[in-house]
Amino acid sequence: NAGVTQTPKFQVLKTGQSMTLQCAQDMNHEYMSWYRQDPGMGLRLIHYSVGAGITDQGEVPNGYNVSRSTTEDFPLRLLSAAPSQTSVYFCASSYSQTRNQPQHFGDGTRLSIL
Amino acid sequence: AQSVAQPEDQVNVAEGNPLTVKCTYSVSGNPYLFWYVQYPNRGLQFLLKYITGDNLVKGSYGFEAEFNKSQTSFHLKKPSALVSDSALYFCAVRDDTGAGSYQLTFGKGTKLSVIP
Numbered sequence: 496n497a498g499v500t501q502t503p504k505f506q507v508l509k510t511g512q513s514m515t516l517q518c519a520q521d522m523n524h525e526y527m528s529w530y531r532q533d534p535g536m537g538l539r540l541i542h543y544s545v546g547a548g549i550t551d552q553g554e555v556p557n558g559y560n561v562s563r564s565t566t567e568d569f570p571l572r573l574l575s576a577a578p579s580q581t582s583v584y585f586c587a588s589s590y591s592q593t594r595n596q597p598q599h600f601g602d603g604t605r606l607s608i609l
Numbered sequence: 610a611q612s613v614a615q616p617e618d619q620v621n622v623a624e625g626n627p628l629t630v631k632c633t634y635s636v637s638g639n640p641y642l643f644w645y646v647q648y649p650n651r652g653l654q655f656l657l658k659y660i661t662g663d664n665l666v667k668g669s670y671g672f673e674a675e676f677n678k679s680q681t682s683f684h685l686k687k688p689s690a691l692v693s694d695s696a697l698y699f700c701a702v703r704d705d706t707g708a709g710s711y712q713l714t715f716g717k718g719t720k721l722s723v724i725p
Binding site: 528535536539540543587592597599603 | 645
């Protein structure tokens with residue numbers, strides 16, 4: 496199993512550009528989520544999904560869109576990139592939303608917005 | 610609302626000495642508590658969890674954590690630190706009432722440096 500795979504690993508964008516961060520998992524996990532990690536702020540939840548076709552907002556959803564057409568994939572779209580979205584983005588998955596299930600994380604996408 | 614506090618941004622410990630990384634939490638109901646570790650340029654890795662039962666939880670790589678309900682704490686411990694334990698450690702909590710939609714709330718992280 497590859498686990499959780501994120502692409503690309505690094506990306507530089509100009510303000511106003513759009514892009515999609517890819518996330519795929521091969522563990523048949525129902526639950527998937529996107530976090531952003533900023534220095535001194537820990538991880539903050541952007542969006543999450545409890546299964547194909549179901550998504551919901553997290554703590555910091557503004558400026559981001561998600562969709563979940565398959566169990567395996569959960570892409571994150573930046574609609575119009577802003578410098579405040581410079582961050583490291585992590586995708587995570589777990590078997591279900593059951594409260595005691597640990598999450599599996601990808602290695603992140605490091606995004607810089609100029 | 611649920612929250613987690615990691616009061617120390619950085620902890621320095623000599624190799625071979627015991628280490629403690631502190632975590633306190635706040636939830637409406639009963640907590641589900643987790644510790645994760647992050648090595649440079651990698652994602653978070655699960656270390657251990659407390660759901661219910663024994664207050665001392667054992668996890669990966671020789672780590673353990675002690676749940677203290679009266680002090681609302683879940684400190685991470687290891688009897689003898691290794692240089693390879695140097696990393697960023699995150700505490701996280703879920704509320705069992707569903708008040709936070711069962712989402713994890715993470716602390717801001719504690720950087721552990723083990724000095725040879």
